[in-house]
Structure formats: C-alpha cells, structure tokens
Amino acid sequence: MPITGDIASIGECMVELAPIEGGFYRRGFAGDTLNTAWYMRALLSPAARRIRYVSAVGTDGLSDSMVEFLAANALDTRSVARLHDRTVGLYLITLAGAERSFTYWRSMSAARLLAADPGRLAAALDGVGLVYLSGITLAILEPDDRSRLFVALEALRQRGGEVAFDPNIRPKLWSDRATMAAVITEGYRVATIALPTFPDDAELYGDESPAVTASRIAALGVGEIVVKNGAAPALVRFGQQEFMVPAVEAQPVDTTGAGDSFNGGYLAARIACREPSEAAALGHAVAARVICLRGALADMELFADLRVG
Numbered sequence: 684m685p686i687t688g689d690i691a692s693i694g695e696c697m698v699e700l701a702p703i704e705g706g707f708y709r710r711g712f713a714g715d716t717l718n719t720a721w722y723m724r725a726l727l728s729p730a731a732r733r734i735r736y737v738s739a740v741g742t743d744g745l746s747d748s749m750v751e752f753l754a755a756n757a758l759d760t761r762s763v764a765r766l767h768d769r770t771v772g773l774y775l776i777t778l779a780g781a782e783r784s785f786t787y788w789r790s791m792s793a794a795r796l797l798a799a800d801p802g803r804l805a806a807a808l809d810g811v812g813l814v815y816l817s818g819i820t821l822a823i824l825e826p827d828d829r830s831r832l833f834v835a836l837e838a839l840r841q842r843g844g845e846v847a848f849d850p851n852i853r854p855k856l857w858s859d860r861a862t863m864a865a866v867i868t869e870g871y872r873v874a875t876i877a878l879p880t881f882p883d884d885a886e887l888y889g890d891e892s893p894a895v896t897a898s899r900i901a902a903l904g905v906g907e908i909v910v911k912n913g914a915a916p917a918l919v920r921f922g923q924q925e926f927m928v929p930a931v932e933a934q935p936v937d938t939t940g941a942g943d944s945f946n947g948g949y950l951a952a953r954i955a956c957r958e959p960s961e962a963a964a965l966g967h968a969v970a971a972r973v974i975c976l977r978g979a980l981a982d983m984e985l986f987a988d989l990r991v992g
C-alpha cells in the first residue's frame with residue numbers, strides 16, 4: 684500500500700500531572716492518539732514523512748507549552764486549532780502502592796471542538812494519505828461533529844487514503860453502552876485498517892475468539908485488521924489471508940500505552956511498505972519496550988534501531 688502525502692493523527696492531548704516525591708507533581712503531556720503519533724515519529728524519519736497532530740487547544744500559556752512540546756518532537760502542529768475560550772484537558776495520577784488511579788478535568792477541553800469547523804477539518808485532512816483516530820477521539824465529540832468527521836474520513840477514503848482506527852474502548856467516556864457500540868461500529872465502517880484489542884471487543888460485542896472479532900469487522904468492509912491480545916499472538920487478517928504473529932516476551936512494569944505503541948509500530952511499517960506480518964512484529968517489538976518503561980512516551984532514541992523509513 685504505497686501511501687503518498689502526510690500522516691495525520693486526530694485526537695486529544697492532555698496535560699498529565701504525575702506524582703513525584705514530597706507531594707510534588709511532574710507535568711507531562713499524554714493522549715492515546717499522541718502516543719501512536721509519537722511512535723510513528725520515532726520509527727519514520729522526519730525528513731521523509733510529515734506527521735500532523737490534529738486537535739484543538741486554547742490560547743493560554745499551558746496550551747502554548749503543549750504545542751511547543753509537540754513541535755519540539757517533530758510533530759506538525761499546523762492543524763492544532765487555537766480556541767480562545769477553551770483550554771486543554773488535564774488529569775492527575777494518584778498512586779496507592781503500585782495501583783494508579785486517575786482524576787480528570789476534560790469536559791470543557793478545546794479538543795472536543797476539533798471537528799466543529801468544517802473548513803478547518805477539511806484543511807487538516809488536505810494532502811493526508813493516512814489518518815489515525817481512536818474511539819476516544821469519537822467519544823469526546825458532539826454527535827454533529829462526529830458525523831462531520833465521518834463524512835471527512837469517508838471522503839479521504841474515497842480519494843484513496845487510508846483510515847486507521849483503534850476503538851480504544853473506554854466505557855466511562857460514553858453516555859451509554861448502546862451509543863458506544865453503535866459509534867465504534869461506525870468507526871470500523873469508515874476504516875481501511877482496524878486495530879482492536881480482543882478482550883475489549885469481546886466484552887462489547889460478545890466475540891468468542893479473535894477470529895470472530897476479525898470476521899465481524901471484515902463484514903463491515905475493513906480489509907486489514909489486527910486483533911491485539913496482550914502477551915498472546917496478534918491475529919492479522921489481510922484480505923482473505925489470516926495469520927498469527929507472536930508477541931515479544933517482556934516483563935512489563937507499566938502497560939500504559941501498550942496498544943497505542945503497537946499501533947505506532949504497525950502503521951510505521953505499513954507506511955514504509957512492509958508486509959502486515961512484518962508490521963505486526965514491529966508493533967510487538969515497540970510495545971514490548973514501552974511496557975518495560977514507566978509512562979507512555981519513551982525517548983524516541985530508544986527506538987532508533989527499529990526505524991523503518
């Protein structure tokens with residue numbers, strides 16, 4: 684699948700406050716679609732591929748810092764809209780032993796309006812050959828904006844672009860299960876590449892096995908499907924072919940970002956014209972390293988030996 688043009692990842696980046704010693708917190712930036720963009724960036728040369736982050740932030744200093752952070756890591760920020768009456772979402776991590784719990788302030792975040800302006804959305808996807816989004820991207824949008832995004836993605840698909848979708852199921856972000864199931868199914872319908880996680884889809888749709896998950900998604904018109912399944916092999920379905928790709932053995936210390944980093948590895952390899960089996964192996968290799976480190980965003984240099992383009 685030769686992909687021409689830019690890569691775009693659409694979603695919400697948040698401010699993360701993580702506890703350090705003495706009651707202090709370290710400020711970071713995080714978000715599922717940022718994580719995937721990050722690992723695509725780590726594996727593809729900035730000289731060869733532009734990776735846009737498509738989102739919205741405020742015009743305050745904290746929003747400025749987030750945009751500077753993205754740009755400093757070679758992510759293209761021209762499609763990060765600046766909205767003067769909003770700011771960025773924030774979450775704070777609380778530790779109780781090894782368990783982490785999260786408190787969120789995101790209901791009024793600017794990213795919820797990322798698809799509100801049709802002209803801005805069209806510009807964000809202009810010249811894009813592959814777009815990545817998640818169920819979290821869909822969950823934070825108002826229904827009208829979500830429909831607008833689906834129309835724009837369908838248009839991109841019609842002009843030969845790839846639409847990669849990970850449902851990244853987070854029941855708390857949805858008003859009810861029926862809406863969540865229906866919108867995620869719609870996400871699959873518009874996708875050309877689906878990247879689900881088996882236990883999550885099994886819980887929502889009652890799938891008995893990864894093969895059933897893949898068949899259900901294929902029936903929605905998706906030609907390329909990777910069903911992740913933790914330490915177990917990933918099932919890849921590509922057209923009529925189906926194969927299992929074993930994970931890399933790892934002793935995880937923090938599985939935050941496992942699926943997102945797998946997606947980054949898989950998509951980077953596909954963008955670099957590698958076969959799906961090789962792409963899934965790269966996804967596993969990236970994820971196995973990420974889960975052995977704390978936090979979702981690891982130093983990109985740690986992945987230099989895995990670069991594909």
Ligand code: ADP
Pocket residue numbers: 880881911912913914917930931932933934935938940941942943945966967968970971974
């Ligand atoms: P998610 O993070 O979306 O819940 P998974 O748990 O399926 O997704 O993990 C995504 C990927 O992370 C897996 O496909 C695999 O590559 C890697 N991974 C997760 N857990 C392990 C593990 N215990 N050992 C090795 N690899 C793992």
